[in-house]
Amino acid sequence: MVPAPDALMRPRDADALRAELRRIASLSKLPVVFGGEVNAGTLVLSEFVGTRTNGMRGLAVAPSSGLGGAAVATGRPRSVADYRSASTITHHYDAPVLGEGLRAVVAVPVVVRGEARAVLYVANRDSGPIGDRIAEAMVAAGQRLGVEFTIRDEVDRRVRLSAAREAASGAKAVVTEQLRDLHAELRGLTQSVSDTQARNRLRDITERLARVVSGVVDPEDGVNLSPRELDVLAQVALGCTNAEAAQRLSLRAETVKSYLRSAMTKLGAHTRHEAVVRARRLGLLP
Known part of the structure; x- marks a missing residue:
């Protein structure tokens, strides 16, 4: 994620992510909803609703690996109707995913300026396609979160720019005062x-x-x-x-x-x- 210039100024992105996941859980009624932020291209699963185990907590998903890694790499939603037998994804994370009993899964990336910044998941413990209504709600949630992150980034950018300008202005003011002192001293020396x-x-x-x-x-x-x-x-x-x-x-x-x-x-x-x-x-x- 883009680091905030001041932790007190920028709310935690994880909190916004968690809020969207809870909204999705309430709307979809699916048993498991989870997600995480992307740092340096790696997705780290950190937020969970409805899980029974801790097997996926803190799981680092590499780009193009698994369902989430594919969503990060392509910047597009990905889904499988049966995770266990899916041939469109790698199976690097079968142990924690299947250990949680997940079968049907949808992963939606949160994209900001062409880069995935987080991934939202919904999952069912039964196989079979997840309905279009839920998938559309997931996409809308990803877009909302993308707009929120974009706004936060822009605020951070302006704060950094303002701080840089203030620092430059302050440095310039100090140099100017020093030059004025020097000027006055040189004017005084002319008498000697x-x-x-x-x-x-x-x-x-x-x-x-x-x-x-x-x-x-x-x-x-x-x-x-x-x-x-x-x-x-x-x-x-x-x-x-x-x-x-x-x-x-x-x-x-x-x-x-x-x-x-x-x-x-x-x-x-x-x-x-x-x-x-x-x-x-x-x-x-x-």
Whole structure:
């Protein structure tokens, strides 16, 4: 079976299988109804109604072997009117089946996207064909269960996809914050670089970093912040107060406030947060 991403989120498929078997038992009035799930192509019998022995419990049925294996391999219902003398199936499991006294048997696979995921059985201890009404009810039960498994698979797929997206988003957010910290640190370092060419080179690197993180390849014209205004805004983007930004940039708090006010005016922003958002949209900040 397809594993659920969280056992608490997906009900047990065996419970749905058991419910269908009980419904079939009530409708068909046949003495024995049983079935099991298919894992890696092997059918394992696990659910029983009306059996007298434990001979078939946990029986692993290989593909194409026996009646159930034939149903798994073909993806189609299979039946025998007398299991003991049937020539259309292999007889690998005669001991447990005949030990239970089963003669007439119908096996219906539960198919999902062309693959058998379970098999439903009805059986009689007398030989002779099992009626069409019961066979049709079996097929309908198999189809219902197939739809149920399909829905559960789709829910699981969407949950896994959502979880993967959240994980990727979370990882991206962590990297982005680290790059923003790095950007602000590099902007702060420009003050300690006395060589003009090196300082300009360092500022160019931070501008390229901002464009890469923000995703803005070609910044729009019209908003030109001075290097000092960008230095201050980079610290503000990290949540620094004016005093903290001043300490990091070796400036006076009033000077930081002045640069920030100027940057906000150029960006058409009314708050610090708005200034940071607009600067990021323009590719001026990461």
